[in-house]
Amino acid sequence: MGSLEIVQIPVLTDNYVYLVHEPSTGATGVVDPAVAEPVLAALGTRSWRLGHILNTHHHGDHVGGNLALKQATGATVVGPRADAARIPGLDVAVGDGETVRLGAAEATVFDVPGHTRGHIAYWFRAADALFCGDTLFALGCGRLFEGTPVQMWASLTKLRGLPDATRVYCAHEYTQSNARFALTVEPDNAALVARASAVDAARARGRPTVPSTLVEERATNPFLRPDSAAIRRRLGLAAAEDAAVFAEVRRRKDQF
Ligand code: ZN
Numbered sequence: 557m558g559s560l561e562i563v564q565i566p567v568l569t570d571n572y573v574y575l576v577h578e579p580s581t582g583a584t585g586v587v588d589p590a591v592a593e594p595v596l597a598a599l600g601t602r603s604w605r606l607g608h609i610l611n612t613h614h615h616g617d618h619v620g621g622n623l624a625l626k627q628a629t630g631a632t633v634v635g636p637r638a639d640a641a642r643i644p645g646l647d648v649a650v651g652d653g654e655t656v657r658l659g660a661a662e663a664t665v666f667d668v669p670g671h672t673r674g675h676i677a678y679w680f681r682a683a684d685a686l687f688c689g690d691t692l693f694a695l696g697c698g699r700l701f702e703g704t705p706v707q708m709w710a711s712l713t714k715l716r717g718l719p720d721a722t723r724v725y726c727a728h729e730y731t732q733s734n735a736r737f738a739l740t741v742e743p744d745n746a747a748l749v750a751r752a753s754a755v756d757a758a759r760a761r762g763r764p765t766v767p768s769t770l771v772e773e774r775a776t777n778p779f780l781r782p783d784s785a786a787i788r789r790r791l792g793l794a795a796a797e798d799a800a801v802f803a804e805v806r807r808r809k810d811q812f
């Protein structure tokens with residue numbers, strides 16, 4: 557049972573909340589509800605009943621709606637075991653390699669520390685959908701608030717290895733500014749240049765640039781490309797470890 561209906565709800569300044577609906581059973585979840593009201597409205601117009609809240613990490617723009625949604629719907633809150641104490645209303649703690657069920661659909665959980673120490677991602681393999689919160693962004697990656705570059709690189713390595721067709725449902729619309737930075741790191745990457753102009757065109761029309769696909773990210777996202785000879789030359793790190801190249805790209809982005 558592969559199909560999932562995914563509804564993207566833009567909230568706050570640049571956050572995306574996702575409804576995930578499994579049609580054969582009607583099971584419905586929400587990923588990272590920053591706020592409750594727009595989620596309740598989106599459920600209401602579809603007559604969907606919320607059963608699960610799936611959190612990737614503890615930041616307020618990902619869990620802010622947990623308690624109000626739990627109160628309104630009785631939904632079960634699922635979140636990272638490594639951060640259980642910081643997830644409001646947590647009912648079910650999960651970690652690396654465990655499975656979360658949503659009706660007939662299944663998500664594999666990955667521990668992806670770096671942005672926060674307890675960050676997780678949910679991969680619905682049969683639906684080719686990855687919910688990665690603030691770990692991997694379209695053309696970017698999350699800031700290292702609580703982790704080291706080595707940790708974050710290990711986390712991104714797990715996600716980078718998923719199938720080409722995987723759609724990357726990240727939690728923020730940061731792509732346009734990420735593209736500007738990416739072009740400073742790898743200006744001669746033709747796929748990146750083309751993608752950056754497609755992103756500009758989409759944003760000019762007010763369209764989302766998320767989800768992207770993993771095959772696009774591997775070809776254009778500088779944070780997934782520390783093995784690129786062009787990036788290494790540009791950074792003067794021809795012989796460094798991948799994690800060290802990643803760390804330098806992240807350091808430059810922090811100052812961009
Ligand atoms: Zn965050």
Ligand code: FE
Nearest residue numbers: 615617690727
């Ligand atoms: Fe966030």
